[in-house]
Amino acid sequence: MATKSLLARKNKLSEPKEQLRFLSNGIFADGKLPSFTEKLKVSQQFPLNPNSIEILQINVGYMCNQVCAHCHVDAGPDRKEIMTRETMLQCLDVIKNTKAHTLDLTGGAPEMNPNFRWFVEEASKIGVNDFIVRSNLTILRSNPKYYDLPEFFKKHNIHVVSSMPHYTQDMTDRQRGSGVFKLSIKALEELNAVGYGKEGSGLQLDLVYNPTGAFLPADQKALENDFKKALKRDFNIEFNNLFVITNLPISRFLEYLIASDNYEDYMYALVEAFNPAAVANVMCKNTISVSWDGYLYDCDFNQMLDLKVASKVQHISAYNEKVLQNRAIITSQHCYGCTAGAGSSCQGSLPNPSEGGAT
Amino acid sequence: MANNYYDSSDLKKFGEITEWSEELGKKFFEYYGKVFEEGALSAREKSLIALAVSHVVHCPYCIDAYTKDGLQRGITKEEMMEAVHVGAAIQSGATLVHGVQMMNKHKKLSM
Ligand code: SF4
Numbered sequence: 001m002a003t004k005s006l007l008a009r010k011n012k013l014s015e016p017k018e019q020l021r022f023l024s025n026g027i028f029a030d031g032k033l034p035s036f037t038e039k040l041k042v043s044q045q046f047p048l049n050p051n052s053i054e055i056l057q058i059n060v061g062y063m064c065n066q067v068c069a070h071c072h073v074d075a076g077p078d079r080k081e082i083m084t085r086e087t088m089l090q091c092l093d094v095i096k097n098t099k100a101h102t103l104d105l106t107g108g109a110p111e112m113n114p115n116f117r118w119f120v121e122e123a124s125k126i127g128v129n130d131f132i133v134r135s136n137l138t139i140l141r142s143n144p145k146y147y148d149l150p151e152f153f154k155k156h157n158i159h160v161v162s163s164m165p166h167y168t169q170d171m172t173d174r175q176r177g178s179g180v181f182k183l184s185i186k187a188l189e190e191l192n193a194v195g196y197g198k199e200g201s202g203l204q205l206d207l208v209y210n211p212t213g214a215f216l217p218a219d220q221k222a223l224e225n226d227f228k229k230a231l232k233r234d235f236n237i238e239f240n241n242l243f244v245i246t247n248l249p250i251s252r253f254l255e256y257l258i259a260s261d262n263y264e265d266y267m268y269a270l271v272e273a274f275n276p277a278a279v280a281n282v283m284c285k286n287t288i289s290v291s292w293d294g295y296l297y298d299c300d301f302n303q304m305l306d307l308k309v310a311s312k313v314q315h316i317s318a319y320n321e322k323v324l325q326n327r328a329i330i331t332s333q334h335c336y337g338c339t340a341g342a343g344s345s346c347q348g349s350l351p352n353p354s355e356g357g358a359t
Numbered sequence: 360m361a362n363n364y365y366d367s368s369d370l371k372k373f374g375e376i377t378e379w380s381e382e383l384g385k386k387f388f389e390y391y392g393k394v395f396e397e398g399a400l401s402a403r404e405k406s407l408i409a410l411a412v413s414h415v416v417h418c419p420y421c422i423d424a425y426t427k428d429g430l431q432r433g434i435t436k437e438e439m440m441e442a443v444h445v446g447a448a449i450q451s452g453a454t455l456v457h458g459v460q461m462m463n464k465h466k467k468l469s470m
Protein backbone atom coordinates (compact mmCIF):
# COMPACT_ATOMS: atom_id res chain seq x y z
CA MET A 1 0.00 0.00 0.00
CA ALA A 2 1.24 3.46 -0.89
CA THR A 3 2.46 5.60 1.95
CA LYS A 4 2.44 8.82 -0.04
CA SER A 5 -0.15 10.78 -1.95
CA LEU A 6 -0.31 10.63 -5.74
CA LEU A 7 0.90 14.21 -5.67
CA ALA A 8 4.01 13.39 -3.67
CA ARG A 9 4.68 10.41 -5.92
CA LYS A 10 4.35 12.75 -8.92
CA ASN A 11 1.81 10.35 -10.37
CA LYS A 12 0.08 11.69 -13.49
CA LEU A 13 -3.31 10.97 -11.92
CA SER A 14 -2.71 13.65 -9.31
CA GLU A 15 -3.69 16.02 -12.15
CA PRO A 16 -7.49 16.49 -12.22
CA LYS A 17 -7.37 17.07 -15.98
CA GLU A 18 -5.63 13.74 -16.48
CA GLN A 19 -8.34 11.95 -14.49
CA LEU A 20 -11.14 13.64 -16.41
CA ARG A 21 -9.45 12.82 -19.69
CA PHE A 22 -9.12 9.19 -18.66
CA LEU A 23 -12.78 9.03 -17.62
CA SER A 24 -13.89 10.30 -21.02
CA ASN A 25 -11.65 8.10 -23.15
CA GLY A 26 -11.61 4.36 -23.78
CA ILE A 27 -14.94 2.62 -23.23
CA PHE A 28 -16.76 5.97 -23.10
CA ALA A 29 -15.16 7.36 -26.25
CA ASP A 30 -15.68 4.28 -28.41
CA GLY A 31 -19.36 4.03 -27.48
CA LYS A 32 -19.17 0.80 -25.49
CA LEU A 33 -20.68 2.64 -22.54
CA PRO A 34 -22.90 5.75 -22.57
CA SER A 35 -21.52 8.92 -21.01
CA PHE A 36 -23.21 10.18 -17.85
CA THR A 37 -24.71 13.06 -19.84
CA GLU A 38 -26.24 10.64 -22.34
CA LYS A 39 -27.67 8.59 -19.51
CA LEU A 40 -29.20 11.69 -17.87
CA LYS A 41 -30.70 12.73 -21.21
CA VAL A 42 -32.40 9.38 -21.68
CA SER A 43 -34.15 9.76 -18.32
CA GLN A 44 -34.80 13.46 -19.05
CA GLN A 45 -32.71 14.69 -16.16
CA PHE A 46 -30.14 16.75 -18.05
CA PRO A 47 -28.90 19.25 -17.09
CA LEU A 48 -28.77 18.49 -13.41
CA ASN A 49 -29.95 21.49 -11.38
CA PRO A 50 -29.69 21.97 -7.64
CA ASN A 51 -32.54 22.28 -5.16
CA SER A 52 -32.14 24.72 -2.32
CA ILE A 53 -28.90 24.51 -0.40
CA GLU A 54 -29.28 22.55 2.83
CA ILE A 55 -25.74 21.44 3.52
CA LEU A 56 -22.58 23.45 3.62
CA GLN A 57 -19.65 21.09 3.45
CA ILE A 58 -16.30 22.61 4.26
CA ASN A 59 -13.05 20.86 3.52
CA VAL A 60 -10.58 22.35 6.00
CA GLY A 61 -7.53 20.72 4.45
CA TYR A 62 -6.09 17.71 2.67
CA MET A 63 -3.62 16.77 5.38
CA CYS A 64 -4.32 13.40 6.97
CA ASN A 65 -2.56 10.96 9.30
CA GLN A 66 -3.60 8.11 6.98
CA VAL A 67 -3.00 7.33 3.32
CA CYS A 68 -5.97 5.12 2.49
CA ALA A 69 -5.77 3.24 -0.78
CA HIS A 70 -9.17 4.41 -1.96
CA CYS A 71 -8.98 8.07 -0.87
CA HIS A 72 -10.73 10.40 -3.31
CA VAL A 73 -9.01 13.40 -1.74
CA ASP A 74 -5.50 12.00 -2.25
CA ALA A 75 -4.98 13.02 1.35
CA GLY A 76 -1.96 12.18 3.47
CA PRO A 77 0.66 13.55 5.85
CA ASP A 78 2.48 15.09 2.88
CA ARG A 79 -0.43 17.31 1.82
CA LYS A 80 0.04 20.90 2.90
CA GLU A 81 -3.24 22.44 1.75
CA ILE A 82 -4.80 23.74 4.97
CA MET A 83 -7.62 26.27 5.38
CA THR A 84 -6.44 29.50 7.00
CA ARG A 85 -8.20 31.41 9.75
CA GLU A 86 -9.02 34.16 7.22
CA THR A 87 -10.92 31.74 5.01
CA MET A 88 -12.60 30.28 8.09
CA LEU A 89 -13.79 33.76 9.02
CA GLN A 90 -15.33 34.09 5.58
CA CYS A 91 -17.02 30.71 6.11
CA LEU A 92 -18.37 31.86 9.49
CA ASP A 93 -19.96 34.89 7.81
CA VAL A 94 -21.72 32.56 5.43
CA ILE A 95 -22.81 30.21 8.24
CA LYS A 96 -24.42 33.19 9.99
CA ASN A 97 -26.58 34.00 7.00
CA THR A 98 -27.21 30.75 5.24
CA LYS A 99 -30.49 28.85 5.26
CA ALA A 100 -28.57 25.58 5.21
CA HIS A 101 -29.38 23.49 8.26
CA THR A 102 -26.29 21.31 8.18
CA LEU A 103 -22.64 22.14 8.50
CA ASP A 104 -20.30 19.33 7.53
CA LEU A 105 -16.57 19.55 8.20
CA THR A 106 -14.33 17.22 6.29
CA GLY A 107 -10.72 16.77 5.12
CA GLY A 108 -8.20 15.08 5.18
CA ALA A 109 -8.40 14.77 8.89
CA PRO A 110 -10.17 18.01 9.82
CA GLU A 111 -8.80 17.74 13.37
CA MET A 112 -5.29 18.36 12.01
CA ASN A 113 -6.10 21.91 10.97
CA PRO A 114 -4.47 24.05 13.70
CA ASN A 115 -7.59 26.23 13.87
CA PHE A 116 -10.01 23.34 13.97
CA ARG A 117 -11.14 23.77 17.60
CA TRP A 118 -11.47 27.50 17.30
CA PHE A 119 -13.56 27.10 14.15
CA VAL A 120 -15.86 24.53 15.75
CA GLU A 121 -16.35 26.78 18.79
CA GLU A 122 -17.15 29.82 16.66
CA ALA A 123 -19.51 27.94 14.36
CA SER A 124 -21.33 26.32 17.23
CA LYS A 125 -21.83 29.76 18.87
CA ILE A 126 -23.75 30.78 15.75
CA GLY A 127 -25.97 27.75 16.23
CA VAL A 128 -26.06 25.02 13.64
CA ASN A 129 -28.91 22.56 13.46
CA ASP A 130 -26.82 19.54 12.51
CA PHE A 131 -23.07 19.99 12.92
CA ILE A 132 -21.13 17.11 11.40
CA VAL A 133 -17.44 16.38 11.79
CA ARG A 134 -16.03 13.59 9.65
CA SER A 135 -13.42 11.91 11.77
CA ASN A 136 -11.28 9.06 10.52
CA LEU A 137 -11.17 7.71 14.12
CA THR A 138 -7.43 6.90 14.22
CA ILE A 139 -6.61 10.61 14.51
CA LEU A 140 -8.38 10.60 17.89
CA ARG A 141 -5.75 8.12 19.16
CA SER A 142 -2.75 9.22 17.10
CA ASN A 143 -1.40 11.76 19.57
CA PRO A 144 -2.26 12.63 23.20
CA LYS A 145 -3.15 16.15 22.10
CA TYR A 146 -6.25 14.68 20.45
CA TYR A 147 -7.29 12.39 23.30
CA ASP A 148 -9.85 14.86 24.67
CA LEU A 149 -11.62 15.32 21.34
CA PRO A 150 -14.54 13.00 22.20
CA GLU A 151 -15.30 15.32 25.15
CA PHE A 152 -14.83 18.36 22.93
CA PHE A 153 -17.23 16.93 20.35
CA LYS A 154 -19.73 16.21 23.09
CA LYS A 155 -19.50 19.72 24.45
CA HIS A 156 -20.43 21.15 21.06
CA ASN A 157 -23.00 18.48 20.28
CA ILE A 158 -21.08 17.44 17.19
CA HIS A 159 -22.53 14.71 15.02
CA VAL A 160 -19.60 12.37 14.41
CA VAL A 161 -19.44 10.51 11.10
CA SER A 162 -16.61 8.01 10.78
CA SER A 163 -15.31 5.57 8.23
CA MET A 164 -15.28 1.89 9.00
CA PRO A 165 -14.87 -0.28 5.92
CA HIS A 166 -15.40 -3.55 7.76
CA TYR A 167 -15.92 -5.08 11.19
CA THR A 168 -12.87 -7.29 10.76
CA GLN A 169 -9.26 -6.25 11.02
CA ASP A 170 -8.14 -7.87 7.79
CA MET A 171 -10.47 -6.01 5.45
CA THR A 172 -10.15 -2.69 7.27
CA ASP A 173 -6.36 -2.65 7.36
CA ARG A 174 -6.04 -3.56 3.71
CA GLN A 175 -7.90 -0.43 2.70
CA ARG A 176 -6.79 1.99 5.36
CA GLY A 177 -3.37 0.80 6.48
CA SER A 178 -2.04 -1.70 8.97
CA GLY A 179 -2.99 -1.05 12.59
CA VAL A 180 -5.94 1.14 11.58
CA PHE A 181 -8.56 -1.32 12.76
CA LYS A 182 -7.26 -1.58 16.32
CA LEU A 183 -6.89 2.18 16.70
CA SER A 184 -10.34 2.74 15.23
CA ILE A 185 -11.86 0.33 17.72
CA LYS A 186 -10.10 2.14 20.54
CA ALA A 187 -11.43 5.48 19.27
CA LEU A 188 -14.96 4.07 19.02
CA GLU A 189 -14.67 2.84 22.61
CA GLU A 190 -13.69 6.35 23.70
CA LEU A 191 -16.60 7.87 21.80
CA ASN A 192 -18.99 5.34 23.35
CA ALA A 193 -17.54 6.12 26.77
CA VAL A 194 -18.66 9.76 26.61
CA GLY A 195 -22.07 8.70 25.31
CA TYR A 196 -21.71 8.71 21.53
CA GLY A 197 -23.87 6.12 19.82
CA LYS A 198 -25.65 5.26 23.05
CA GLU A 199 -29.41 5.23 23.10
CA GLY A 200 -30.95 8.29 24.69
CA SER A 201 -27.69 10.28 24.79
CA GLY A 202 -28.62 12.41 21.80
CA LEU A 203 -25.00 12.12 20.67
CA GLN A 204 -25.00 10.83 17.13
CA LEU A 205 -22.26 8.48 15.93
CA ASP A 206 -22.65 7.19 12.38
CA LEU A 207 -20.33 4.94 10.47
CA VAL A 208 -19.61 5.06 6.79
CA TYR A 209 -18.88 1.87 4.89
CA ASN A 210 -17.24 1.80 1.53
CA PRO A 211 -16.18 -1.36 -0.22
CA THR A 212 -12.60 -2.52 0.22
CA GLY A 213 -12.04 -3.23 -3.45
CA ALA A 214 -13.44 -3.11 -6.97
CA PHE A 215 -17.00 -4.01 -6.12
CA LEU A 216 -20.20 -2.17 -5.28
CA PRO A 217 -21.75 -2.21 -1.83
CA ALA A 218 -24.75 -4.42 -1.09
CA ASP A 219 -27.90 -3.53 0.77
CA GLN A 220 -27.37 -0.91 3.48
CA LYS A 221 -29.78 -2.35 6.04
CA ALA A 222 -28.30 -5.87 5.92
CA LEU A 223 -24.76 -4.50 6.26
CA GLU A 224 -25.82 -2.26 9.12
CA ASN A 225 -27.25 -5.29 10.94
CA ASP A 226 -24.05 -7.28 10.39
CA PHE A 227 -21.89 -4.35 11.60
CA LYS A 228 -24.05 -3.78 14.67
CA LYS A 229 -24.05 -7.44 15.62
CA ALA A 230 -20.32 -7.96 15.09
CA LEU A 231 -19.12 -4.74 16.77
CA LYS A 232 -21.38 -5.35 19.76
CA ARG A 233 -20.39 -9.00 20.08
CA ASP A 234 -16.64 -8.56 19.57
CA PHE A 235 -16.00 -5.15 21.16
CA ASN A 236 -19.20 -4.05 22.88
CA ILE A 237 -19.31 -1.04 20.54
CA GLU A 238 -22.51 0.77 19.62
CA PHE A 239 -23.31 3.29 16.90
CA ASN A 240 -26.38 4.83 15.29
CA ASN A 241 -26.46 4.36 11.52
CA LEU A 242 -24.30 2.77 8.90
CA PHE A 243 -24.17 4.62 5.60
CA VAL A 244 -23.13 2.64 2.61
CA ILE A 245 -21.30 4.51 -0.11
CA THR A 246 -19.87 3.54 -3.45
CA ASN A 247 -16.26 4.37 -4.26
CA LEU A 248 -16.07 6.91 -7.06
CA PRO A 249 -13.56 6.22 -9.81
CA ILE A 250 -11.32 9.18 -9.11
CA SER A 251 -7.98 9.90 -7.48
CA ARG A 252 -6.36 7.01 -5.62
CA PHE A 253 -9.30 4.68 -6.17
CA LEU A 254 -8.96 5.30 -9.90
CA GLU A 255 -5.26 4.57 -9.62
CA TYR A 256 -6.08 1.29 -7.89
CA LEU A 257 -8.71 0.34 -10.49
CA ILE A 258 -6.27 0.89 -13.32
CA ALA A 259 -3.32 -0.82 -11.64
CA SER A 260 -5.38 -3.89 -10.69
CA ASP A 261 -6.92 -4.11 -14.17
CA ASN A 262 -10.41 -3.63 -12.75
CA TYR A 263 -11.25 -0.27 -14.31
CA GLU A 264 -13.41 -1.43 -17.22
CA ASP A 265 -15.34 -4.04 -15.23
CA TYR A 266 -15.95 -1.50 -12.48
CA MET A 267 -17.30 1.09 -14.90
CA TYR A 268 -19.54 -1.54 -16.52
CA ALA A 269 -20.87 -2.42 -13.07
CA LEU A 270 -21.53 1.24 -12.22
CA VAL A 271 -23.29 1.94 -15.52
CA GLU A 272 -25.33 -1.24 -15.25
CA ALA A 273 -26.40 -0.25 -11.74
CA PHE A 274 -27.46 3.26 -12.88
CA ASN A 275 -30.71 4.05 -11.14
CA PRO A 276 -32.58 7.04 -12.60
CA ALA A 277 -34.47 7.44 -9.32
CA ALA A 278 -31.22 7.92 -7.41
CA VAL A 279 -30.40 11.04 -9.45
CA ALA A 280 -32.88 13.11 -7.48
CA ASN A 281 -30.97 12.41 -4.26
CA VAL A 282 -27.33 12.89 -5.23
CA MET A 283 -25.57 15.11 -2.74
CA CYS A 284 -24.88 17.97 -5.17
CA LYS A 285 -28.64 18.63 -5.28
CA ASN A 286 -28.59 20.25 -1.84
CA THR A 287 -24.91 20.76 -0.98
CA ILE A 288 -22.22 23.32 -1.60
CA SER A 289 -18.68 22.16 -1.08
CA VAL A 290 -16.02 24.65 0.01
CA SER A 291 -12.34 23.93 -0.50
CA TRP A 292 -9.46 24.77 1.85
CA ASP A 293 -8.78 27.90 -0.22
CA GLY A 294 -12.41 29.02 -0.24
CA TYR A 295 -13.53 27.98 -3.72
CA LEU A 296 -16.99 26.54 -4.26
CA TYR A 297 -17.88 23.20 -5.84
CA ASP A 298 -20.95 21.06 -6.46
CA CYS A 299 -19.53 18.35 -4.20
CA ASP A 300 -16.30 17.15 -2.61
CA PHE A 301 -15.61 14.94 -5.64
CA ASN A 302 -15.88 17.82 -8.08
CA GLN A 303 -13.59 19.72 -5.73
CA MET A 304 -10.92 17.06 -6.16
CA LEU A 305 -11.42 17.19 -9.93
CA ASP A 306 -11.03 20.97 -9.81
CA LEU A 307 -14.48 21.51 -11.34
CA LYS A 308 -15.57 24.77 -9.73
CA VAL A 309 -19.28 25.62 -9.71
CA ALA A 310 -20.60 26.88 -13.03
CA SER A 311 -21.67 30.19 -11.56
CA LYS A 312 -20.62 33.82 -11.38
CA VAL A 313 -20.02 33.17 -7.70
CA GLN A 314 -17.08 30.83 -7.29
CA HIS A 315 -15.58 31.85 -3.96
CA ILE A 316 -16.84 31.87 -0.38
CA SER A 317 -15.99 35.58 -0.13
CA ALA A 318 -18.68 36.30 -2.75
CA TYR A 319 -21.14 33.65 -1.53
CA ASN A 320 -24.68 34.26 -2.70
CA GLU A 321 -27.23 31.49 -2.36
CA LYS A 322 -29.65 32.93 -4.92
CA VAL A 323 -27.02 33.21 -7.59
CA LEU A 324 -25.61 29.77 -6.81
CA GLN A 325 -29.06 28.27 -7.04
CA ASN A 326 -29.23 29.12 -10.71
CA ARG A 327 -26.50 26.90 -11.93
CA ALA A 328 -26.15 23.62 -13.72
CA ILE A 329 -24.21 20.98 -11.83
CA ILE A 330 -21.06 19.84 -13.58
CA THR A 331 -21.09 16.12 -14.18
CA SER A 332 -18.86 13.53 -15.78
CA GLN A 333 -18.45 9.76 -15.73
CA HIS A 334 -17.39 9.75 -12.04
CA CYS A 335 -21.00 10.67 -11.21
CA TYR A 336 -22.04 7.10 -12.04
CA GLY A 337 -20.68 6.32 -8.57
CA CYS A 338 -23.48 8.39 -7.01
CA THR A 339 -26.32 6.84 -8.99
CA ALA A 340 -25.52 3.14 -8.68
CA GLY A 341 -28.21 1.03 -7.06
CA ALA A 342 -29.93 2.75 -4.19
CA GLY A 343 -27.57 5.67 -4.68
CA SER A 344 -24.88 6.42 -2.22
CA SER A 345 -25.58 9.89 -1.06
CA CYS A 346 -29.31 9.66 -1.00
CA GLN A 347 -30.72 11.83 1.70
CA GLY A 348 -34.02 10.60 0.33
CA SER A 349 -33.78 7.13 1.72
CA LEU A 350 -31.34 8.06 4.44
CA PRO A 351 -32.19 10.18 7.42
CA ASN A 352 -28.80 11.86 7.28
CA PRO A 353 -26.24 12.99 4.76
CA SER A 354 -24.04 10.03 4.18
CA GLU A 355 -21.36 11.05 1.83
CA GLY A 356 -18.98 13.47 0.38
CA GLY A 357 -16.40 13.58 3.05
CA ALA A 358 -13.40 11.49 2.87
CA THR A 359 -12.00 10.46 6.23
CA MET B 360 -15.78 -16.20 -32.02
CA ALA B 361 -13.36 -16.75 -29.19
CA ASN B 362 -11.16 -19.78 -29.50
CA ASN B 363 -11.76 -21.05 -25.98
CA TYR B 364 -14.76 -22.50 -24.17
CA TYR B 365 -15.05 -20.01 -21.32
CA ASP B 366 -14.83 -16.25 -21.70
CA SER B 367 -15.42 -14.14 -18.58
CA SER B 368 -17.13 -11.43 -20.62
CA ASP B 369 -19.84 -13.97 -21.57
CA LEU B 370 -21.31 -13.60 -18.09
CA LYS B 371 -22.47 -10.10 -19.06
CA LYS B 372 -24.40 -11.68 -21.93
CA PHE B 373 -26.23 -14.21 -19.77
CA GLY B 374 -29.48 -12.26 -20.14
CA GLU B 375 -29.37 -12.83 -23.90
CA ILE B 376 -30.52 -16.45 -23.52
CA THR B 377 -34.00 -14.95 -23.27
CA GLU B 378 -33.77 -13.78 -26.89
CA TRP B 379 -33.91 -17.33 -28.23
CA SER B 380 -36.61 -18.54 -25.91
CA GLU B 381 -38.40 -15.65 -24.38
CA GLU B 382 -40.94 -17.30 -22.12
CA LEU B 383 -38.58 -19.84 -20.59
CA GLY B 384 -35.76 -17.30 -20.23
CA LYS B 385 -38.00 -14.82 -18.47
CA LYS B 386 -39.42 -17.47 -16.19
CA PHE B 387 -35.93 -18.63 -15.29
CA PHE B 388 -34.66 -15.17 -14.38
CA GLU B 389 -37.78 -14.40 -12.41
CA TYR B 390 -37.35 -17.64 -10.48
CA TYR B 391 -33.64 -17.03 -10.02
CA GLY B 392 -34.24 -13.55 -8.64
CA LYS B 393 -36.91 -14.79 -6.27
CA VAL B 394 -34.71 -17.58 -4.94
CA PHE B 395 -32.05 -15.14 -3.81
CA GLU B 396 -34.34 -12.71 -2.00
CA GLU B 397 -34.33 -12.54 1.80
CA GLY B 398 -36.55 -15.34 3.05
CA ALA B 399 -36.36 -17.97 5.75
CA LEU B 400 -32.66 -17.84 4.86
CA SER B 401 -30.93 -14.48 4.68
CA ALA B 402 -29.57 -13.26 1.34
CA ARG B 403 -26.14 -13.54 2.95
CA GLU B 404 -26.61 -17.26 3.75
CA LYS B 405 -27.91 -17.89 0.25
CA SER B 406 -24.86 -16.20 -1.21
CA LEU B 407 -22.56 -18.60 0.66
CA ILE B 408 -24.59 -21.64 -0.41
CA ALA B 409 -24.42 -20.42 -4.01
CA LEU B 410 -20.66 -20.03 -3.72
CA ALA B 411 -20.24 -23.59 -2.43
CA VAL B 412 -22.49 -25.03 -5.13
CA SER B 413 -20.69 -23.02 -7.82
CA HIS B 414 -17.53 -24.88 -6.92
CA VAL B 415 -19.20 -28.25 -6.87
CA VAL B 416 -20.72 -27.71 -10.33
CA HIS B 417 -17.42 -26.23 -11.54
CA CYS B 418 -18.97 -23.08 -12.94
CA PRO B 419 -16.35 -20.35 -13.36
CA TYR B 420 -19.03 -17.73 -14.09
CA CYS B 421 -20.84 -18.52 -10.86
CA ILE B 422 -17.59 -18.55 -8.88
CA ASP B 423 -16.75 -15.05 -10.15
CA ALA B 424 -20.27 -13.83 -9.53
CA TYR B 425 -20.62 -15.20 -6.00
CA THR B 426 -17.14 -14.19 -4.89
CA LYS B 427 -18.05 -10.66 -5.85
CA ASP B 428 -21.49 -10.98 -4.32
CA GLY B 429 -19.91 -12.17 -1.06
CA LEU B 430 -17.52 -9.23 -1.00
CA GLN B 431 -20.41 -6.86 -1.57
CA ARG B 432 -22.22 -8.35 1.39
CA GLY B 433 -19.18 -8.02 3.63
CA ILE B 434 -18.62 -11.78 3.79
CA THR B 435 -15.03 -12.52 4.85
CA LYS B 436 -12.59 -14.64 2.89
CA GLU B 437 -12.50 -17.16 5.76
CA GLU B 438 -16.27 -17.61 5.52
CA MET B 439 -16.02 -18.04 1.77
CA MET B 440 -13.27 -20.64 2.02
CA GLU B 441 -15.19 -22.59 4.64
CA ALA B 442 -18.19 -22.63 2.34
CA VAL B 443 -16.01 -24.01 -0.47
CA HIS B 444 -14.80 -26.72 1.91
CA VAL B 445 -18.37 -27.67 2.72
CA GLY B 446 -18.99 -28.15 -0.99
CA ALA B 447 -15.74 -30.06 -1.39
CA ALA B 448 -16.46 -32.28 1.61
CA ILE B 449 -19.88 -33.23 0.29
CA GLN B 450 -18.45 -33.88 -3.13
CA SER B 451 -15.62 -36.07 -1.87
CA GLY B 452 -17.99 -37.79 0.56
CA ALA B 453 -20.29 -38.53 -2.35
CA THR B 454 -17.38 -40.13 -4.18
CA LEU B 455 -16.17 -42.09 -1.18
CA VAL B 456 -19.56 -43.37 -0.11
CA HIS B 457 -19.61 -45.28 -3.41
CA GLY B 458 -16.68 -47.18 -1.95
CA VAL B 459 -19.31 -49.15 -0.05
CA GLN B 460 -20.80 -50.26 -3.34
CA MET B 461 -17.34 -51.30 -4.49
CA MET B 462 -16.89 -53.25 -1.26
CA ASN B 463 -20.31 -54.90 -1.64
CA LYS B 464 -19.57 -55.97 -5.18
CA HIS B 465 -16.10 -57.12 -4.24
CA LYS B 466 -17.44 -59.22 -1.42
CA LYS B 467 -20.17 -60.71 -3.59
CA LEU B 468 -17.77 -61.74 -6.32
CA SER B 469 -15.04 -63.00 -4.04
CA MET B 470 -14.83 -66.41 -2.40
S1 SF4 C 1 -20.04 13.23 -8.17
FE1 SF4 C 1 -22.08 12.88 -7.35
S2 SF4 C 1 -22.48 14.60 -6.03
FE2 SF4 C 1 -20.77 15.17 -7.34
S3 SF4 C 1 -21.62 16.21 -9.12
FE3 SF4 C 1 -21.49 14.06 -9.64
S4 SF4 C 1 -23.50 13.22 -9.07
FE4 SF4 C 1 -23.29 15.17 -8.04
Ligand code: SF4
Binds near residue numbers: 064065071
Ligand atom coordinates in the same frame (compact mmCIF):
# COMPACT_ATOMS: atom_id res chain seq x y z
S1 SF4 D 1 -9.94 8.33 3.17
FE1 SF4 D 1 -10.05 9.75 4.90
S2 SF4 D 1 -8.70 8.87 6.42
FE2 SF4 D 1 -8.18 7.91 4.49
S3 SF4 D 1 -6.53 9.16 3.63
FE3 SF4 D 1 -8.44 9.95 2.81
S4 SF4 D 1 -9.02 11.59 4.16
FE4 SF4 D 1 -7.51 10.35 5.25
